[in-house]
Amino acid sequence: MALIVQKYGGTSVGTIDRIRNVAARVKRTRDEGNQVAAVVSAMSGITDKLIGMAKEFGENPSEREMDVLLATGEQQSIALVSLALHELGVPALSVTGRQAGITTTGSHTRGRIDAIDPQFMKRSLEAGNALVVAGFQGITPDGLIHTLGRGGSDLTAIAVAAAVGADVCQILTDVDGVYTCDPRIVPNARKLPEISYDEMLELASSGAKVMQSRSVEFAKKYGVVFEVRSSLNDNPGTMVLEEHPDMENVVIRGVSIERSQARVTITGIPDEPGMSAKILCALGDAEINIDMIISNIASDGMARHSFTMHSNDLGKAQAALKPVLAEISGESKIETEAGIAKLSCVGIGMRSHSGVAATMFKALGEAGINIGMISTSEIKIAVTVDETRIEDAARAVHDAFELDKAPA
Ligand code: ASP
Numbered sequence: 001m002a003l004i005v006q007k008y009g010g011t012s013v014g015t016i017d018r019i020r021n022v023a024a025r026v027k028r029t030r031d032e033g034n035q036v037a038a039v040v041s042a043m044s045g046i047t048d049k050l051i052g053m054a055k056e057f058g059e060n061p062s063e064r065e066m067d068v069l070l071a072t073g074e075q076q077s078i079a080l081v082s083l084a085l086h087e088l089g090v091p092a093l094s095v096t097g098r099q100a101g102i103t104t105t106g107s108h109t110r111g112r113i114d115a116i117d118p119q120f121m122k123r124s125l126e127a128g129n130a131l132v133v134a135g136f137q138g139i140t141p142d143g144l145i146h147t148l149g150r151g152g153s154d155l156t157a158i159a160v161a162a163a164v165g166a167d168v169c170q171i172l173t174d175v176d177g178v179y180t181c182d183p184r185i186v187p188n189a190r191k192l193p194e195i196s197y198d199e200m201l202e203l204a205s206s207g208a209k210v211m212q213s214r215s216v217e218f219a220k221k222y223g224v225v226f227e228v229r230s231s232l233n234d235n236p237g238t239m240v241l242e243e244h245p246d247m248e249n250v251v252i253r254g255v256s257i258e259r260s261q262a263r264v265t266i267t268g269i270p271d272e273p274g275m276s277a278k279i280l281c282a283l284g285d286a287e288i289n290i291d292m293i294i295s296n297i298a299s300d301g302m303a304r305h306s307f308t309m310h311s312n313d314l315g316k317a318q319a320a321l322k323p324v325l326a327e328i329s330g331e332s333k334i335e336t337e338a339g340i341a342k343l344s345c346v347g348i349g350m351r352s353h354s355g356v357a358a359t360m361f362k363a364l365g366e367a368g369i370n371i372g373m374i375s376t377s378e379i380k381i382a383v384t385v386d387e388t389r390i391e392d393a394a395r396a397v398h399d400a401f402e403l404d405k406a407p408a
């Protein structure tokens with residue numbers, strides 16, 4: 001008998017029929033001789049609807065009240081899934097964040113799980129119940145409700161799996177697993193049997209939105225092995241785990257793209273200490289997330305910096321930089337370019353293989369795609385290209401590394 005934690009997202013519990021499917025799947029898993037704790041999200045659209053209602057009373061509603069409000073979305077689903085299990089004759093208990101013993105720190109709407117006291121969950125499982133646990137919520141030591149940030153039910157599932165000592169943690173979702181690239185863009189993309197935490201994190205931060213990054217970080221920290229798989233079929237999914245030596249045989253695990261990027265270049269910056277800090281602080285204060293950063297010295301001896309960011313932030317960035325530029329030198333100018341996209345190749349095999357960038361750039365060159373900026377980390381190479389060419393770029397690079405073929 002295994003103890004299995006299953007996480008069902010908003011789409012999987014989005015309608016009454018789908019809730020019945022979830023209940024049937026939980027029942028089947030139990031009938032196979034397992035204990036099951038299902039962590040569920042709010043029905044799809046509910047969290048956004050609640051946020052919309054709150055904003056009827058002002059653009060910046062109290063975060064304390066937002067937590068009280070948003071936590072109700074998950075409470076609806078745990079009760080409904082439990083009722084659906086009762087209909088099938090399964091003894092099931094809904095479990096709120098407080099009952100699950102989930103204590104949080106941090107601030108309202110961005111709570112962090114600090115500890116879980118699994119006594120109640122363990123006792124209830126031992127007594128033969130299926131548990132239906134509310135995702136996305138916990139409670140402060142003072143008894144206030146916290147939510148865990150958008151997509152936070154993934155985090156609840158990973159943390160509950162760690163706390164109850166689950167044998168298996170399944171993230172059941174509307175995709176079949178993690179692919180070498182988005183199959184809507186690269187039709188011969190292949191489902192990966194396994195991927196390391198670090199690769200999953202790099203892909204997630206580069207635009208592949210399978211799971212909330214924080215929950216992958218948490219899984220890595222506590223060594224929770226989990227599987228991303230479909231809630232609609234029984235196909236095996238993708239195991240996410242700590243890397244093992246065999247994994248390095250594969251050079252590139254996957255390719256991801258991120259659209260709607262923009263570049264800002266500042267020229268004519270005096271080549272002196274403290275200049276980059278001034279510029280970056282101004283962007284940071286304006287809460288602009290920058291991604292790639294490149295700086296170099298032009299032939300006139302002045303420095304130039306380029307950054308990429310989401311194109312929605314471009315106006316805000318220009319406004320934030322204007323006073324800084326006036327302050328640092330009369331020579332400084334700002335140039336912007338929107339309509340770019342980022343292509344990232346990720347793989348831990350890069351550490352032990354050479355020529356990865358060469359293969360990637362050659363593939364892009366042969367496809368007639370111009371590379372803008374380049375950035376690298378130990379396990380990632382990313383480039384910007386014209387947004388109109390991003391899908392061609394993904395296909396060219398996917399082909400060049402033969403990602404459609406299973407490694408021997
Ligand atoms: N219901 C929350 C959200 O929509 C949490 C989750 O779905 O994971 O962000």
Ligand code: MG
Nearest residue numbers: 009010041151
């Ligand atoms: Mg959701």
